[in-house]
Amino acid sequence: MFLGYDKMNNFNRTTWNLTKKIPKGKVTTYKLLAEAAGTKAYRAVGQALNKNPYAPVVPCHRVVDSKGYLHGFAHGLKKKAELLRKEGIKIKNNKIVDFEKVLFRF
DNA sequence: TATTTGACCAAGA
DNA sequence: ATCTTGGCCAAAT
Numbered sequence: 001m002f003l004g005y006d007k008m009n010n011f012n013r014t015t016w017n018l019t020k021k022i023p024k025g026k027v028t029t030y031k032l033l034a035e036a037a038g039t040k041a042y043r044a045v046g047q048a049l050n051k052n053p054y055a056p057v058v059p060c061h062r063v064v065d066s067k068g069y070l071h072g073f074a075h076g077l078k079k080k081a082e083l084l085r086k087e088g089i090k091i092k093n094n095k096i097v098d099f100e101k102v103l104f105r106f
Numbered sequence: 107t108a109t110t111t112g113a114c115c116a117a118g119a
Numbered sequence: 120a121t122c123t124t125g126g127c128c129a130a131a132t
Contacts, residue, residue: 011128011129012130030113031114031115034127034128039127040126040128042114042127043113043114043115043128044112044114044128044130045113045114045128046112046114047111047112048130050113051130060113064113065113065114065115066114066116073113074113080113
């Protein structure tokens with residue numbers, strides 16, 4: 001059965017693949033990514049993203065935590081917030097405003 | 107090979 | 120509301 005993540009796909013590859021699917025102007029959470037990938041490695045997802053910081057193919061800035069708070073970013077959270085703002089997402093004190101509204105579910 | 111770490115999460119005190 | 124604890128899984132050391 002297709003669990004999104006199996007031995008043929010590396011964990012990070014699956015993660016990036018899903019991350020790429022996030023529509024512009026929306027965000028998702030590490031948890032949802034992990035679940036969509038068929039795993040519970042929430043933390044590992046973050047690690048995977050950290051390894052591919054600024055690849056144009058992986059919009060890691062659209063990934064936040066379950067509370068809608070921004071966590072690390074290779075370029076700095078500040079930059080991340082700016083990028084999100086540019087996509088129409090409002091950030092306040094490192095937190096996403098209307099988080100539920102812009103949350104993309106797989 | 108074993109231990110530690112981490113861009114997490116949820117529940118407890 | 121803040122702090123601590125335990126759990127979770129993969130990658131790094």
